[in-house]
Amino acid sequence: MVFSGFGMKHLYTRLLCDEELRFLLQRGDSITFSDAVRDWEGIERQIERLGFGDDYAVTRASRVDSAGLQHHTRVAPLRMPAQA
Numbered sequence: 001m002v003f004s005g006f007g008m009k010h011l012y013t014r015l016l017c018d019e020e021l022r023f024l025l026q027r028g029d030s031i032t033f034s035d036a037v038r039d040w041e042g043i044e045r046q047i048e049r050l051g052f053g054d055d056y057a058v059t060r061a062s063r064v065d066s067a068g069l070q071h072h073t074r075v076a077p078l079r080m081p082a083q084a
Contacts (some may be wrong), residue, residue, distance in 0.1 A: 007077065013037065018050060025052045025075075033073040040073040047075065052080075 007028040008038055013036045016024075025047070031041065044058040059079055062071045 001050045015039065015043070018046065021046060021049050025050065025056060028077050030077065031075040033075075035072060036072065037073060043073055043075065 007030060008024075008030070009030045010024060011032045011034065013034045015037055016031075021031075021066070037043075038058045040058060047053055047056050047058060053070070055078055056075055059074045060071065061074065064070070072079075
């Protein structure tokens with residue numbers, strides 16, 4: 001985990017259950033799923049179902065490295081949370 005300006009950043013190699021994902025989304029965290037997690041559309045549906053569809057963007061990207069083409073899915077807040 002890495003602290004960013006408005007939440008933590010997490011890297012996962014597996015899908016998260018609803019409770020795990022809801023906890024991270026409520027905190028305003030960013031989540032990256034590694035190449036092992038390919039169901040980005042399922043992640044997007046899960047976020048919508050949990051009620052965070054207007055607050056988070058799901059993006060899929062790829063890059064070439066020494067192991068070949070690597071994909072990752074990123075879940076990030078669309079805006080910074082209000083300062084208290």
